[in-house]
Amino acid sequence: MSDRRPHMLERPVIREKFRTQLRSRLMTEAAVVLTPRRRTAFFAQLWLRPALAAVLIGVLVVGGATNAAASSQPGEPLYGLKRVSEDVQVALTFDDVARMQLLSDLTDRRLDELAKIAGENPSAAPTATAEYADAVERFANAVDKLRDADAADTRDAAQAVADAAREKHIAVLDALKEKLPDSARPSIDRVIERENQREGAAPADQPKQNEDGQGRTTPRPANPTPQRATIRPTPRPATPRPTERN
Amino acid sequence: MTPNRQKDDTVRPGGATEEDASLAVRAGKGDAAAFGALYDRHVGAVYRYVYYRVRNDADAEDLVSDVFMRALRAIPRYEPRQAFLAWLYRIARNAVIDRARRSRVQISFEDALAHPGADQVVEPDAGLLALSDKETVRQALTRLTPLQQEIIVLRFVEGYSTEEIASLVGRREGTVRGIQFRALEALRSLIPSREALA
Structure with missing residues (x-):
């Protein structure tokens, strides 16, 4: 903060009347927008109860195995079941923003697994790295999709989640790569390098034309390569996925 | 107002x-x-x-x-x-x-550079903003790119440091300095100096 300088342009002051009126309007709107929606009376319908009971039993049976799989690590027999249950969860998440958040969480989970593998079972590190790269790819695609959304708040949400994920992942990967075997390091390095390259890239919500004010006077190509704003994965190594091996 | x-x-x-x-x-x-x-x-x-x-x-x-x-x-x-x-x-x-x-x-930065006199800029001067009429500055700012506008406002209206602006706009500090430099350069071409008006 050493280079903070006094205000060189006059600071406009908002009209008090406008300020008060807008606040009042926002508070009225907030009462509607911020109120959680009431759930429908789905479970109250009698004819659905037998079907729901059957589904519940099925869920309990599958859930038992899924719980056992939840703590499995890449390379373990139940890990495939864990991944399938996650895929189902993603497929059943219909809201785009919620799906992107879920994919971000799953990417975090893959990273946690990779960190754990690095300490406990380095031989499985290439598999864990591939799983992580796969998760990053899906997350990146989801964010890119939202960044093209018409709604500004959707774009904001995508950018916020992507920024938060990038910061966390770079820090963890930097700390992690020294612990990994040589066979897994190139993939990690490529992911980190991608992230570092991307950090200087322009957000997609900025105008495409000379948005960083670099003073470019030559026209851009008609179809410039789009800049990805999220973590890009490295190509997957040839290591088979656990489900394929088991 | x-x-x-x-x-x-x-x-x-x-x-x-x-x-x-x-x-x-x-x-x-x-x-x-x-x-x-x-x-x-x-x-x-x-x-x-x-x-x-x-x-x-x-x-x-x-x-x-x-x-x-x-x-x-x-x-x-x-x-x-x-x-x-x-x-x-x-x-x-x-x-x-x-x-x-x-x-x-919005008018692109290329348009701003194409403004008469833009190629004669030698040394941008942030003091120009302080000396100029606010409406003149306001009109000139609307001719910059959105990011340039943003950085000029955060810097010279809010008084944020370059480091703070970098964190707010999600760019590197050096990038922010470069954008600020070029924005001031463009403003200098868009805002007539008092000497020129005299």
Whole structure:
């Protein structure tokens, strides 16, 4: 903060009347927008109860195995079941923003697994790295999709989640790569390098034309390569996925 | 409405972050009063942010209204890992850009460089802003790119440091310095000096 300088342009002051009126309007709107929606009376319908009971039993049976799989690590027999249950969860998440958040969480989970593998079972590190790269790819695609959304708040949400994920992942990967075997390091390095390259890239919500004010006077190509704003994965190594091996 | 100087209510990006985040989380869970508190804290900053980026006061007020309406709808998805002020400025940035796209009044930086005299710029001078009529500056600012406008306003209206601006706009400090330099260079070509007018 050493280079903070006094205000060189006059600071406009908002009209008090406008300020008060807008606040009042926002508070009225907030009462509607911020109120959680009431759930429908789905479970109250009698004819659905037998079907729901059957589904519940099925869920309990599958859930038992899924719980056992939840703590499995890449390379373990139940890990495939864990991944399938996650895929189902993603497929059943219909809201785009919620799906992107879920994919971000799953990417975090893959990273946690990779960190754990690095300490406990380095031989499985290439598999864990591939799983992580796969998760990053899906997350990146989801964010890119939202960044093209018409709604500004959707774009904001995508950018916020992507920024938060990038910061966390770079820090963890930097700390992690020294612990990994040589066979897994190139993939990690490529992911980190991608992230570092991307950090200087322009957000997609900025105008495409000379948005960083670099003073470019030559026209851009008609179809410039789009800049990805999220973590890009490295190509997957040839290591088979656990489900394929088991 | 006439802009004038007032007490410095600038919120530093690193200051009150936790309190803002806490209020935002509460607002996202349905606490309207918490959203009201965030409005009270930041409405002035948002107004100043948009003021120099549009051509008149009515447009600035419309934009402030738009920004907080968008923030209200988006706040249930606010991530406390991100500074609230940076989040709010991002919404304001998008609102300004969307409005400009609709009205098509934004002029590209290439156009600014093509302005007569642009190639004669030798040394940009930030003091130019202090010496120029505010309406002249305002009109000139609307001819910069959105990012240049943003950085000039954050720097010379809000008084943020380059480091703080970098964190707010998500760019490297060196990039921000470069954009600021070129923005001042463009402004110098767009704002006639007093000597020239005399």
